[in-house]
Amino acid sequence: MxxxxxxxxxxxxxxxxxxxxxxxxxxxxxxxxxxxxxxxxxxxxxxxxxxxxxxxxxxxxxxxxxxxxxEVKAYRxxxxxxxxxxxxxxxxxxxxxxxxxxxxxxxxxxxxxxxxxxxxxxxxxxxxxxxxxxxxxxxxxxxxxxxxxxxxxxxxxxxxxxxxxxxxxxxxxxxxxxLAMRRLRSGMLCPHCFERVPYPAYDCPGATCRRRHMDIRPGRYGVFRRRCECGGRMPTLLMLMSRNARLQAYCVHPHCGRPMNTDAGHMPEVVIPLIGGQAAGKTQLMAAMLLSLEHAAAHGGPTLSLADEESDAHYQVLREVLRMRGHTRATQRALPRAHSFVLGRGRSQRLVHLFDTAGERFVDREDTDALRYARAARTFVFVLDPMAVKAFWTTMEPAPGPLLDRTLGSTVDPEEVFARSVQAVAAMGAPLDRSRLAVAVSKTDLLTEHGLAPARREDSDATRAWLCEALGLHTLVRAMDLHFREVRFFRTAAVADEEAGVDASVTGFVDWCLRG
Structure with a gap:
């Protein structure tokens, strides 16, 4: 069972x-x-x-x-x-x-x-x-x-x-x-090496980071913001940088790498070279131009602000020299650094670069070849010292009184300076036939004191005739008309009073140089 x-x-x-x-x-x-x-x-x-x-x-x-x-130092x-x-x-x-x-x-x-x-x-x-x-x-x-x-x-x-x-x-x-609307299609001008910078380099804004980023534009390392290796973030576009949060720009050329103006790329740039022989009065005229703009800003004109500390420091020194009716020291023979300032407000703002170059560089061809900033200029200033013309001392008859001090005049013939400088600038590719030339006859205040300056200083045609007839500069004037689209003559006096007011001749001269 x-x-x-x-x-x-x-x-x-x-x-x-x-x-x-x-x-x-x-x-x-x-x-x-x-x-x-x-x-x-x-x-x-x-x-x-x-x-x-x-x-x-x-x-x-x-x-x-x-x-x-x-070289990038940023996260993708x-x-x-x-x-x-x-x-x-x-x-x-x-x-x-x-x-x-x-x-x-x-x-x-x-x-x-x-x-x-x-x-x-x-x-x-x-x-x-x-x-x-x-x-x-x-x-x-x-x-x-x-x-x-x-x-x-x-x-x-x-x-x-x-x-x-x-x-x-x-x-x-x-x-x-x-950038094209700001007329910066070919880049921004470095005030040190005078090369065009397609896009500046920027340091990381981190307090303890000093990494430099060469190209922050939108791409593989950030669309709206770039993240540095340290973790800090920075904008990828100039238009994303507010006025109070703009990063310090640096030149990207290997031989330079020096700081550029903080406003570079944010507004149109204007380059105005001052050409003239040694002791022709370029530095004092440049200081008078800045002083005239400052005076106009204080009386309701376009606002003026120096674009960097170095430009501001140099201007303050020159400003006091003009007020004391003193003489500036000779410009150093080293390559000049632009004296930069921001003019205007809002959409009318412009970053203006004034270049004051040692007169010796306009005589030696090897030196003039180094003045690459002239390629970016469309308005040139030629400072003509009448006391540098031989005919001035042989044909002019001073009024009775103290003799005119010959040591105050330039020792370089204006025709020689103009010929060499125009030749060098044209060789660099500057379109002189589309550029303007302001001829500033300097030291008019000295000539007036001795009865050597004609009346109607504001009349360009009268100044042109005075240069041709009194000083015999027919060839120089014809050469100017031949090379430049427009030539305007001014008689200027780079002097200032105790209230920082400049001679009226400088005001009209500055307005014409910055027009357009």
């Missing part, structure tokens, strides 16, 4: 139980497969958060990103490389997470249902087989879903990367348009 129960009845009952269990196998398998798929998707989501947001070491498969270009914009780098890390981690999760699931079923079950294997093995079926189904269904998410991620990144490049290109176009 016992054998019948053991070998017949028990197997029969077990088979009946198995038959009753079989309908539940698809449900168990489906639930286990669904659970595996959900588990894999949740782990994929955690991996996405870890790679894109948390960025802790366990979510890194590549070394931490660092600026690769030592996320959509110019790092985004696809994160996608590669996500793909690697998702593959690892998939293999680990599936392997752990199969091992857990094998251990609990087959190797070391908590109950009889007769009960756990069929259940384990159902779980195996579900895990196998989940293992097959999960990769397409995860792959679809990865493809969607890659498609979104591709669209955003393309959008970032389009926005950066559009911003560059807008920036070039603004």
């Amino acid at each position: 016992a054998e019948i129960v053991t070998f017949v009845l028990v197997p029969a009952v077990y088979l009946v139980a198995l038959c009753a269990f079989l309908p539940f196998v698809p449900l168990i398998a489906a639930l286990r497969g669904l659970a595996l798929v959900v588990q894999l998707l949740v782990r994929y989501g955690n991996t996405v958060v870890g790679v894109l947001h948390r960025r802790t070491p366990e979510f890194r498969t590549l070394p931490p990103y660092r600026p690769q270009d030592e 914009n996320y959509f110019y490389g790092p985004a696809f780098r994160d996608l590669r890390q996500l793909l690697t981690l998702a593959r690892r997470s998939y293999a680990t999760t599936v392997g752990d699931a199969f091992r857990a079923v094998t251990s609990r249902q087959f190797v070391a079950p908590a109950r009889s294997r007769a009960v756990t093995v069929p259940y384990g087989v159902a779980l195996y079926v579900g895990l196998s189904v989940g293992t097959v269904l999960a990769p397409p879903l995860i792959g679809l998410l990865l493809l969607l991620h890659a498609a979104v990144l591709t669209l955003l990367s393309a959008g970032a490049r389009l926005v950066a290109g559009a911003l560059r176009t807008v920036d070039r348009t603004f």
